[in-house]
């Protein structure tokens with residue numbers, strides 16, 4: 005099921021206010037105490053406020069509406085694949101609050117009315133969903149659903165390749181393992197040949 009908001013009220017709920025910096029800083033100070041650090045030692049005095057500001061950036065997507073990003077669309081007589089590959093992506097694993105990062109590939113085939121969006125908007129859309137506590141599968145679906153909803157394309161295909169630092173630096177400790185997720189909608193879901201043609205372009209190096 006899509007978690008992308010669909011109505012004006014849902015969209016408002018999905019775009020709450022920014023990070024409470026004072027509260028985040030107090031929490032970071034508490035966390036430093038909890039791990040046995042001294043938050044008052046010179047090197048750490050500015051850290052809570054600094055981390056709070058960094059979190060405001062890392063989680064900025066919580067206050068952004070994907071529909072605003074896709075507000076600019078235009079008519080273009082193009083009914084073949086549009087594919088933007090290797091969009092750098094940094095997100096935060098919601099289980100451990102450590103980064104997972106890699107690249108996103110987004111392809112779509114415009115619908116009958118030929119609605120397309122600016123190429124940069126695809127990268128912005130990735131950021132809106134990446135800058136939240138996330139799970140890779142959900143982010144992949146959210147990007148696909150938002151594009152399908154706004155552009156009404158014949159098909160959408162989203163592939164994300166990422167390394168999860170929660171698997172690399174701790175826990176199972178397997179640096180270099182890549183997780184690949186895909187979400188396909190429309191013709192890419194219905195037609196295996198169209199899907200594999202697009203996939204081969206996505207995965208070509």
Ligand SMILES: Nc1nc2c(ncn2[C@@H]2O[C@H](COP(=O)(O)OP(=O)(O)OP(=O)(O)O)[C@@H](O)[C@H]2O)c(=O)[nH]1
Pocket residue numbers: 097098099138139140141168170171174175176
């Ligand atoms: N499916 C999925 N799993 C994720 C993602 N990010 C992190 N995980 C996994 O979430 C799981 C959380 O498992 P838990 O057993 O609750 O946590 P844990 O004890 O810290 O697990 P380990 O990481 O195995 O040490 C781990 O297996 C992570 O690898 C993601 O984007 N998608």
Ligand SMILES: [Zn+2]
Pocket residue numbers: 097098099100101102168170171
């Ligand atoms: Zn994790």
